[in-house]
Amino acid sequence: MKHVIFLCDGMSDYPDALSGKTPMEAAYKPNMDALCASGRLGRMQTLYPDLPTGSDTANLSVLGYDPHQYYTGRSPIEALGLGIPLEDCDLVFRMNLVTLSEEEPFEEKRMVDHSADKITTEEAAELVKALALQLQTDFVRIHSGVSYRHVLILKHIDYAEVLTPPHDILGRTIGEYLPKTEIADSIIAMMKESFAILSAHPVNISRKEKGLRPANCLWLWGQGRKPNYPSFSSQFGIEKGLTITAVPLVSGLAYGMGLDYRPVEGATGDFHTNYKGKAQTAIDALQEGYSFVFVHVEAPDECGHDGDAELKTRSIERIDAEIVGPVVSHLKQSGEPFRILITPDHATPVSVRTHTLDPVPFVLYDSAEDHGTNSHVSYTEKAAERSDFVWEDAYKLMSYFTRTE
Numbered sequence: 001m002k003h004v005i006f007l008c009d010g011m012s013d014y015p016d017a018l019s020g021k022t023p024m025e026a027a028y029k030p031n032m033d034a035l036c037a038s039g040r041l042g043r044m045q046t047l048y049p050d051l052p053t054g055s056d057t058a059n060l061s062v063l064g065y066d067p068h069q070y071y072t073g074r075s076p077i078e079a080l081g082l083g084i085p086l087e088d089c090d091l092v093f094r095m096n097l098v099t100l101s102e103e104e105p106f107e108e109k110r111m112v113d114h115s116a117d118k119i120t121t122e123e124a125a126e127l128v129k130a131l132a133l134q135l136q137t138d139f140v141r142i143h144s145g146v147s148y149r150h151v152l153i154l155k156h157i158d159y160a161e162v163l164t165p166p167h168d169i170l171g172r173t174i175g176e177y178l179p180k181t182e183i184a185d186s187i188i189a190m191m192k193e194s195f196a197i198l199s200a201h202p203v204n205i206s207r208k209e210k211g212l213r214p215a216n217c218l219w220l221w222g223q224g225r226k227p228n229y230p231s232f233s234s235q236f237g238i239e240k241g242l243t244i245t246a247v248p249l250v251s252g253l254a255y256g257m258g259l260d261y262r263p264v265e266g267a268t269g270d271f272h273t274n275y276k277g278k279a280q281t282a283i284d285a286l287q288e289g290y291s292f293v294f295v296h297v298e299a300p301d302e303c304g305h306d307g308d309a310e311l312k313t314r315s316i317e318r319i320d321a322e323i324v325g326p327v328v329s330h331l332k333q334s335g336e337p338f339r340i341l342i343t344p345d346h347a348t349p350v351s352v353r354t355h356t357l358d359p360v361p362f363v364l365y366d367s368a369e370d371h372g373t374n375s376h377v378s379y380t381e382k383a384a385e386r387s388d389f390v391w392e393d394a395y396k397l398m399s400y401f402t403r404t405e
Contacts, residue, residue: 002331002338003238003292003402004282006324007062007250009055010301010348011316012360012381017309017350023300024361025380027313029320031328032342032363036379039340039365042389044397046360047346052222053355054165055301058345059253063294064235064398073224074249079151081252081261084143086226091159094222095142095152097124097198097215098166100174106192107175109217114166114305115148116215118270123203124148127215134197135190145248147269152220159183163221167305168354179220187220194218231258232292236402241292242285244278250296259294269298271315275322282323283330292402295323304348312350331367340365341401342379359390364401 013022046061047053048068056074057067075092086092099113119127128144136142143151161184164177179187195217198204204214232241243254246267254261264281266274275297282293297319303312324342331338343362346355361384377383391397 001291001404002286002334002336003341004286004327004331004338005062005294005341005343006319006327007059007294007296008300008316008319008342008344009247009296009298010304010346010355011312011344012347012358013304013309013312014347014349014351018313022381023303023309023313023316023350025378025382026309027316027320029316029324029379031320031325032379035324035328035340035342035365036363036377036383037375038370039363040387040389041361041363041377041379041384042387042391043359043361043384044343044391044394046394047355047357049357052162052165053346053357054222055247055249055345055355056222058355058394059250059296061394062343062345062398063232063253063257064395065229065257066393066395070227070229071224072227074222075151076224076226077252077256078145078149078248079143079153079252080227080255081248081250082143082145082151084151084153086153087155088226089156091154091157091223091225093152093154093163093220095150096166096219096221097127097148097150098217098219099213099215100195100217106188106195107173107178109174111166111169111172111174111177113213114170114219115302117207117213118302119148119207119215121146123207124150124215126203127198127201130197130201131194131218135193140190146246148215149248150218152218157183159223163223165221165354166219170305170353191217191219227256229256233258236398237404238292238402240290241294242282242290243294243296244281244285245294245296245298246273247296247298250294254294259292260290270302271299271311273297273299275318276326279323279326282327286327286330286334295327297323300344301348304350305353307350307353309350338367339401341397359384360394362397364389
């Protein structure tokens with residue numbers, strides 16, 4: 001039995017921006033809709049009010065791990081995905097390179113862009129190097145990541161304050177969202193120094209000349225400590241599993257769970273990712289004997305954060321045509337039994353430009369139970385709301401998905 005999950009990050013939405021339709025409703029996605037018509041449409045709760053509303057807790061849930069039991073913070077997961085060795089004394093932060101406005105004092109600046117116009121990894125590496133030269137000490141370590149996503153580690157420090165993700169405060173003045181407790185003064189001083197360093201850096205001067213937003217400040221959030229997960233194989237009886245993603249958070253989960261990870265050339269973690277490359281990598285893995293493949297696509301989430309409903313719709317159409325279609329075709333031609341799960345990890349509605357606690361719609365397809373189209377229901381949020389196939393705790397679905405009969 002083959003098991004494939006298509007994780008369409010942030011795909012579900014509200015019917016606000018497209019003449020009363022969500023991007024899922026507006027998108028032409030015949031492959032997803034066909035699987036929905038021949039499979040089971042449901043909804044599940046991946047997020048909880050007492051935990052961060054993020055892809056970290058949501059993907060833990062989808063992968064079958066109770067986030068209340070296993071979640072130790074977002075950033076250590078990303079650090080694992082970047083191959084950064086962690087010690088028990090490390091407090092690991094996500095370090096975004098963001099765009100702040102120019103107002104003074106510092107507290108009056110606005111969060112213009114949490115991603116600095118999706119800064120390239122090459123440009124970001126130069127900026128992170130400059131920060132490391134000025135800010136690193138025996139107790140502060142800075143590591144370069146992908147695009148705007150990087151890692152800062154504080155050693156032998158305890159700090160429990162929940163810090164605000166920058167994508168949650170787009171357009172807002174940052175003052176009330178700055179750290180307030182314990183070592184807050186030290187963190188704010190580091191942020192102010194980073195603004196001075198980065199604003200004067202040649203990379204940002206060049207970006208501004210090109211009409212691009214400068215990555216002019218670091219922003220810390222999502223801190224935590226090294227996680228300890230039981231292996232995916234011991235939990236679900238899957239001997240050989242692979243994760244395909246451009247996002248260190250998801251590759252870090254894979255690493256921690258003992259799943260293999262395979263990078264895809266041209267996979268960017270945004271709308272311009274290599275969709276076909278991800279599909280081919282999944283097909284190659286299935287041919288090589290992998291029984292579980294987790295294909296993560298970040299594009300819908302990034303479009304949601306950008307507030308771009310039309311581009312989000314196009315990203316769903318590209319996932320359907322360039323990933324879901326080819327992989328499903330291969331599975332059907334192989335003659336082996338297979339199950340498919342298509343789901344967002346959470347909603348990222350374009351109207352609010354951040355994650356919400358809404359249940360997500362999913363499709364579960366089992367080739368052994370396909371007796372032809374049994375409904376005319378399309379894969380949409382509204383249709384899922386009418387389904388009685390409901391999982392209040394999404395982490396319990398994986399045991400059902402991987403069950404042996």
